[in-house]
Amino acid sequence: DVKVTQSSRYLVKRTGEKVFLECVQDMDHENMFWYRQDPGLGLRLIYFSYDVKMKEKGDIPEGYSVSREKKERFSLILESASTNQTSMYLCASRPGQGITPLHFGNGTRLTVT
Amino acid sequence: LAKTTQPISMDSYEGQEVNITCSHNNIATNDYITWYQQFPSQGPRFIIQGYKTKVTNEVASLFIPADRKSSTLSLPRVSLSDTAVYYCLVGGWNTGFQKLVFGTGTRLLVSP
Numbered sequence: 001d002v003k004v005t006q007s008s009r010y011l012v013k014r015t016g017e018k019v020f021l022e023c024v025q026d027m028d029h030e031n032m033f034w035y036r037q038d039p040g041l042g043l044r045l046i047y048f049s050y051d052v053k054m055k056e057k058g059d060i061p062e063g064y065s066v067s068r069e070k071k072e073r074f075s076l077i078l079e080s081a082s083t084n085q086t087s088m089y090l091c092a093s094r095p096g097q098g099i100t101p102l103h104f105g106n107g108t109r110l111t112v113t
Numbered sequence: 114l115a116k117t118t119q120p121i122s123m124d125s126y127e128g129q130e131v132n133i134t135c136s137h138n139n140i141a142t143n144d145y146i147t148w149y150q151q152f153p154s155q156g157p158r159f160i161i162q163g164y165k166t167k168v169t170n171e172v173a174s175l176f177i178p179a180d181r182k183s184s185t186l187s188l189p190r191v192s193l194s195d196t197a198v199y200y201c202l203v204g205g206w207n208t209g210f211q212k213l214v215f216g217t218g219t220r221l222l223v224s225p
Contacts, residue, residue, distance in 0.1 A: 004156070035215070042200070043157070043215035059214075090156050099145060104156025 003027075004105040006091050012111045019078040021108050023091030029103075030096030032074035034058075034066065037088040037107070049074055050096065081112045117201045122220040131188045133219050135201030138182050143205040146177060146184045151198045151218070160199075161186070188221075196223045 007022035025032065031050050035043040035058075045058030047066040055066050063085060067075040074093075078085055088109050092102040118136040125131045137146070145164050149157035161168055163175040163184070174187040188195055198218040 040217065042217035045214070092156070099162065101147060101159035101162065102149075102157070104158070106155050 004091055004093055004103050006089075006105040006108045008108050009106065010109050010111075012113065013078075013081050014113055015082060017078075017081045017112075019081045019110065019112075021076040021078075021089055021091075021110070023074045023076070023093075023105060024072050025074075025091075025093040025103070026072065027093070027095075027103070028071065029093035030071070031094045032068065033092040033102070034064075034074065034076045035090045035092065036060070037090055043090065046076065078110075081110075083112050086110060086112045116214070117203055117216050119199075119201050119216060119219045121217065122222070124222050124224065125191055126224050127192055128190050131191050131195070131221060131223075133186045133188075133199055133201075133221070134183055135186070136183045137201070137203045140181050140203050141205065144203045145205065146175065146181075147202045147204070148173070148175065148186045149200045149202065149215075151200065157200060157215075191221075191223045193223050193225065195221065197221060 004025045013019050033048045034046045037043045044060050046060055046064050047058050049055045049068040052068055052071050065077045088107045090107045091105045094100050094102050145162055147162040148160045150160050151157040161170055161173050161175045163177055165177050168175045176185040198220050200215050200218040
């Protein structure tokens with residue numbers, strides 16, 4: 001069974017801090033994604049990656065960056081956290097080929113104070 | 114990318130069949146329709162996927178009319194544990210990468 005693991009379930013950070021959210025998948029998937037989820041707004045795509053060192057902006061990339069140095073790991077970086085980045089962050093992965101579903105982690109709830 | 118429209122919420126009782134309809138008027142020829150379920154404090158989980166007509170698995174059925182401009186997720190005999198948010202997505206999976214768009218989903222509440 002595919003496992004997508006997010007390193008923290010809850011994080012509390014201060015405004016202006018640099019924040020790293022880590023995601024690891026164990027199924028050798030090419031594609032990895034970062035979403036944020038807010039009440040009334042559903043899931044919105046921040047960034048995605050289709051290969052090591054490759055990345056593409058999603059719908060709301062402002063204030064975020066990503067890193068994918070190894071195939072199994074996809075990191076989301078908040079360069080200078082702000083209160084409007086308080087949210088639930090969800091990581092997902094899927095294989096590069098074929099008609100296959102997304103596999104999600106259980107999320108990291110980030111609070112920026 | 115095809116946009117989807119779903120009801121914001123639905124209520125049901127245990128043992129009833131629930132049908133959630135999703136509109137996707139500008140679905141492309143190569144697009145598939147996929148449904149996910151999300152419980153509180155968890156990531157979404159894949160339920161079912163289809164291209165046309167009807168697809169059934171152990172959890173649900175998916176009905177897609179010939180014009181493919183809508184689809185209906187059918188949950189037979191729901192229980193309290195089916196209370197969740199259900200998302201309809203439309204996109205192409207065939208080759209390379211496909212950016213997917215989640216809407217706000219349908220919040221299903223099942224009561225005793």
